[in-house]
Amino acid sequence: MKVYDELPALPATDKTVLTIGVFDGVHLGHQKVLNQVKQAANDAQALSCAITFTEHPRAVLSKNSGIKYITSLDNKISLLKSEGLDLVIPLTFDLDLSKLRARDFCRLLKDRINLTNLIIGHDFVMGFQREGTPAVLKDIGEKQGFSVNIVDQVSNSGIRVSSTAIREAISSGNVAVAANYLGRLFRLEGKVTKGAGIGRKLGFPTANLDVKENRLIPGDGIYATWAYVGGTRYKSATSIGFRPTFDGNDHTIEVHIIDFDQDIYDRHIEIEFFEYIREEVRFNSEKQLVDQMGLDINQTRNIMP
Numbered sequence: 001m002k003v004y005d006e007l008p009a010l011p012a013t014d015k016t017v018l019t020i021g022v023f024d025g026v027h028l029g030h031q032k033v034l035n036q037v038k039q040a041a042n043d044a045q046a047l048s049c050a051i052t053f054t055e056h057p058r059a060v061l062s063k064n065s066g067i068k069y070i071t072s073l074d075n076k077i078s079l080l081k082s083e084g085l086d087l088v089i090p091l092t093f094d095l096d097l098s099k100l101r102a103r104d105f106c107r108l109l110k111d112r113i114n115l116t117n118l119i120i121g122h123d124f125v126m127g128f129q130r131e132g133t134p135a136v137l138k139d140i141g142e143k144q145g146f147s148v149n150i151v152d153q154v155s156n157s158g159i160r161v162s163s164t165a166i167r168e169a170i171s172s173g174n175v176a177v178a179a180n181y182l183g184r185l186f187r188l189e190g191k192v193t194k195g196a197g198i199g200r201k202l203g204f205p206t207a208n209l210d211v212k213e214n215r216l217i218p219g220d221g222i223y224a225t226w227a228y229v230g231g232t233r234y235k236s237a238t239s240i241g242f243r244p245t246f247d248g249n250d251h252t253i254e255v256h257i258i259d260f261d262q263d264i265y266d267r268h269i270e271i272e273f274f275e276y277i278r279e280e281v282r283f284n285s286e287k288q289l290v291d292q293m294g295l296d297i298n299q300t301r302n303i304m305p
Contacts, residue, residue, distance in 0.1 A: 001096040002094060015044070015115075016115055017048055021124065029121065050083075052077070055092065068217070069215055119151060120151065171219055188209065220280045221240060225274055
């Protein structure tokens with residue numbers, strides 16, 4: 001079982017305050033849990049620790065889950081580390097781990113990382129057949145010698161902050177709402193590939209972004225975005241969709257970087273979604289499209305700081 005290789009063995013003198021989860025998005029709800037982990041660890045003179053699964057359990061247990069990730073694994077680990085934790089431990093979630101009983105996983109955590117306090121969200125479950133509910137984990141903790149603390153949910157404008165709510169907002173184009181739940185702008189990263197060259201022909205060259213298949217993509221439309229190229233941030237306008245004016249068949253992410261004229265083919269760039277501008281529509285002529293693209297870019301310049 002991979003967990004035995006991936007879970008470190010800490011010195012007996014160390015003890016940990018721990019949280020566990022997928023943490024997709026590392027959103028405001030996750031951040032509340034992480035803050036409590038850090039505070040409890042500081043009070044107990046222990047190490048603050050987060051275990052994050054590299055795969056979503058539903059994606060492993062159901063081939064038809066259709067799970068799309070809000071953050072890439074590398075970005076998620078980076079975000080967790082930026083929260084100021086002492087330890088971030090990625091674990092591979094596979095079928096073997098899914099069959100591990102909750103009490104056995106807790107015993108492993110107790111033996112390997114000296115678990116003294118487990119801090120979890122109110123709806124957290126773990127272990128075989130999701131048997132490790134908060135109540136069950138509290139009972140296990142009493143028997144194995146660690147405490148369990150449950151963190152209340154976080155709400156924003158009456159809506160519970162969750163990865164599910166964030167996925168729904170992004171999928172429908174509500175990137176500003178998603179940013180409120182995340183505590184930062186939603187980000188995509190990918191490699192710039194050669195496209196059909198239509199944007200350059202129209203006077204608005206675009207970078208065609210190739211994004212991993214398992215990543216969540218905002219709903220079709222035009223967005224005001226930030227583009228990060230080689231560590232420099234640029235205003236940009238991003239089109240997502242099928243290019244209906246040209247009867248396109250391929251779903252594309254095309255980024256026009258404003259006031260930028262460099263060859264970035266085959267380079268990796270990142271974009272952050274600032275605001276939804278408009279839906280994707282079919283124009284009767286290239287001129288109408290060009291005129292609208294000019295308006296989109298001017299609007300992007302005006303609304304972004």
